[in-house]
Amino acid sequence: MILDQGRKILEEITSSGAEFADLRAEFVNSNIIRLGEGIPRRRNEKGLLVRGLFRGNWGVVSTNQLDNVKGGEVAKLSFGDERGKVVRLKPAKIELSSPIDEGLSIYSLLQDLPKIKDVEVELIEEDWKKEYLSTDEREIEQRWKFFFIKIGDGEEWRVTGGLVPPSPEIVEKLVDEALEMRTMERKASWFNNYPKRILLTPRLVSKLLLLWIKTASPEPPDQLKIDERVGVEHVQVKDLPAPLSSASNLFVDDEGVEGRELTLISNGVLINVMTDRSSSAYYGLRPTGNGRASTIGGVPSPTPRNIVFQCEGDTLDQIEGELNQQDLILLRLRNVSLMGNQIELIGDGKIGEVDKVVRTKLELNLKNFLQNIIECSKDLYTSIEWIGRIPIKVTTPFILLR
Amino acid sequence: MNKLNDIDLFLTKAKERGIACTIYAEERDTVLVRKKAHLTPVHQIEKNLYVRAVRGNRAVELLTDELSDTLDLLENLLARGEPDPNNEIISPEPLDESYLEDPKLNPEESWRELVDELRLMDPSGRWTGEVMVGKINRSVQSTEGKGLEETVTLIYLRKIEAGLNLQEFSSSTRLEDPELRRVIEFSSESLGEIELKGEITVELSPKVSAKLIEKLILPMFFPETSGPRGTVGMNLRMTEDPRMQFSPYSRSFDAEGLRTSPIAIKGRIDFLTNSTISRRFGRPNTRSATWIREGRLTARPTNLRITSESKEEGRVIVEEIGEIESYDRSLVIVPIQVVRKRTGEIGLTYTKFVLDPVTFLEQTKGGTMKPMRYGRVTTPSLTLDVKLY
Numbered sequence: 001m002i003l004d005q006g007r008k009i010l011e012e013i014t015s016s017g018a019e020f021a022d023l024r025a026e027f028v029n030s031n032i033i034r035l036g037e038g039i040p041r042r043r044n045e046k047g048l049l050v051r052g053l054f055r056g057n058w059g060v061v062s063t064n065q066l067d068n069v070k071g072g073e074v075a076k077l078s079f080g081d082e083r084g085k086v087v088r089l090k091p092a093k094i095e096l097s098s099p100i101d102e103g104l105s106i107y108s109l110l111q112d113l114p115k116i117k118d119v120e121v122e123l124i125e126e127d128w129k130k131e132y133l134s135t136d137e138r139e140i141e142q143r144w145k146f147f148f149i150k151i152g153d154g155e156e157w158r159v160t161g162g163l164v165p166p167s168p169e170i171v172e173k174l175v176d177e178a179l180e181m182r183t184m185e186r187k188a189s190w191f192n193n194y195p196k197r198i199l200l201t202p203r204l205v206s207k208l209l210l211l212w213i214k215t216a217s218p219e220p221p222d223q224l225k226i227d228e229r230v231g232v233e234h235v236q237v238k239d240l241p242a243p244l245s246s247a248s249n250l251f252v253d254d255e256g257v258e259g260r261e262l263t264l265i266s267n268g269v270l271i272n273v274m275t276d277r278s279s280s281a282y283y284g285l286r287p288t289g290n291g292r293a294s295t296i297g298g299v300p301s302p303t304p305r306n307i308v309f310q311c312e313g314d315t316l317d318q319i320e321g322e323l324n325q326q327d328l329i330l331l332r333l334r335n336v337s338l339m340g341n342q343i344e345l346i347g348d349g350k351i352g353e354v355d356k357v358v359r360t361k362l363e364l365n366l367k368n369f370l371q372n373i374i375e376c377s378k379d380l381y382t383s384i385e386w387i388g389r390i391p392i393k394v395t396t397p398f399i400l401l402r
Numbered sequence: 403m404n405k406l407n408d409i410d411l412f413l414t415k416a417k418e419r420g421i422a423c424t425i426y427a428e429e430r431d432t433v434l435v436r437k438k439a440h441l442t443p444v445h446q447i448e449k450n451l452y453v454r455a456v457r458g459n460r461a462v463e464l465l466t467d468e469l470s471d472t473l474d475l476l477e478n479l480l481a482r483g484e485p486d487p488n489n490e491i492i493s494p495e496p497l498d499e500s501y502l503e504d505p506k507l508n509p510e511e512s513w514r515e516l517v518d519e520l521r522l523m524d525p526s527g528r529w530t531g532e533v534m535v536g537k538i539n540r541s542v543q544s545t546e547g548k549g550l551e552e553t554v555t556l557i558y559l560r561k562i563e564a565g566l567n568l569q570e571f572s573s574s575t576r577l578e579d580p581e582l583r584r585v586i587e588f589s590s591e592s593l594g595e596i597e598l599k600g601e602i603t604v605e606l607s608p609k610v611s612a613k614l615i616e617k618l619i620l621p622m623f624f625p626e627t628s629g630p631r632g633t634v635g636m637n638l639r640m641t642e643d644p645r646m647q648f649s650p651y652s653r654s655f656d657a658e659g660l661r662t663s664p665i666a667i668k669g670r671i672d673f674l675t676n677s678t679i680s681r682r683f684g685r686p687n688t689r690s691a692t693w694i695r696e697g698r699l700t701a702r703p704t705n706l707r708i709t710s711e712s713k714e715e716g717r718v719i720v721e722e723i724g725e726i727e728s729y730d731r732s733l734v735i736v737p738i739q740v741v742r743k744r745t746g747e748i749g750l751t752y753t754k755f756v757l758d759p760v761t762f763l764e765q766t767k768g769g770t771m772k773p774m775r776y777g778r779v780t781t782p783s784l785t786l787d788v789k790l791y
Contacts, residue, residue: 038484043697044466063447064467080441
């Protein structure tokens, strides 16, 4: 829909002297219900990002007023002496769409839901459409629809989602888990000893892993430690193109780059970093398809898509069976703060086999976090984490840390 | 004019269908220049229309940027709402005065000058930061009365010394505001190391005090907050002031079109309200209606102004803190990063104190440094007794 108008804008930018230009249009319609509030909400949002690179300097316009963008305006913004570069790609025309059942709606779920008390529940359906066009003749159209359920237990929201609305049974299960967590929190007493080993749940591993990944692409690039050992021998971390069922954008990123399977860590050694088109030129690397914007119509930056973390291991029952009273099972993080390479965690958990809930403060070295793994569970679990408006699918095992 | 005509037409048609409606419109036209590895200027042009519609005690809320085809959508959503007698659309009040626009500001020239003044193009790469310059036009139109609008100038500066964890920031509606000079002239000093421990009286600089108040005290004014609400102690005076001329967070009217005025906060902090929340809880309407980004009409503070008669000196001045950590529902950890001794010596330190926000509000005293505005908080330095870890 926007592409014809977009071609004209790119022509204007090119005739103003740009060596590269691209644009991305996004349309997101959302229905939102917060249970018990009785006020249906709707968001009809759109955003257009237009960029031009002029003698190494970027000019960028971000707007939701699609009819008002003039190419000359982008040229007027370019400023400075930046020597910025961007990786050019071969021409491509791609159309992608997840199977969309227009009849599916969060409203259809409402009548079957039981009365829910003591936790906040929000149901969201989002209908996304993205279009991308660039002067290197890449033309992409993508469309998908996704359903989220957010459960708030007073302090944090937990989110899960899929291509169809969650069933009443899943909603009930998530509500029960949130209530259990709240009961646990009320019972918690402070544990002031330093545990010998900590068993982290997949949700906590996801949070720490995303923090670790954020620190793994330094600027300037001469600090990049490719081929450095960052984890124990059997750690493998991959970032995969997001599948249709993953709530993220599909196989192409927000800069028209097809995603490829990217192995970040192989046998404990860092072998790749995620890049967008600009940082690829900066590092001298091939773009990885990780240029994602955290807001509608926002500027993209390197961001994970679909992380899978694996290391060989035992069953969870076997690992738990080996724990003793000096070990901690950390179930919930209350706070994560990062100071340099040091992470301080405050969380609630259980001591070994004893059914006693404790709150504790731990310090971990983020840089060495993956090197302190003693064991991982064989089974993997998936959760959705967020960076701004971007959902990131993260699949990890339980891990036992030294 | 086009925009108002569109909205007028929409409201007329809504009224014909028996729908009462308020539309809060916000148009932003700003240039944001961010310097990290690269300097990137982004022209942001955004128009958002926040619609609240009520019919037969049922309410719906909508965020959009255009009104075409919206009436049928509202009808559909209204059928799904649940009746609540507190839902109503109120009449806006006429605008009394508007003083938040700097008519002399030319955003196109100003952002380039400010990037230069902050030395963001310095080839040494010593400075990073952000410049934002532009205007925000706010308006309220309603089926229940005459609309009103105002324009707010926005200038935001942040300057960061690359490599050190030191930064200065400010926002204003006027270029001549001295609070902006504070950022432009910011230059770090060479830092030694200062060791601190034990029980000590610290004086928190206005910047550090504002950070703590924004994080710990401001949420006590939100209707949704379930945590503890503190009591303002004898040593402080606190005002929620929507009418501060230099603050871009000020506003002459709230999101329902009601005229704002300063509210003195005495004793226990109560949550702020809009028309629906005030009816629901049987409280006065504090005229604090605010749309939050997720598309929900609630109530929020604008500017919190702290004053104090006392001028208590601390043994050291805390100049910079790290990220405040939630320790528990009622406690936070404050990591201290930079302190200045009374002798003038300044240095890095690696220590922390635990703070209970309720106790902080009751027991803290005014310090010796004059009030400064950081974001939504204007405060002098504040002095309190802490135990360092």
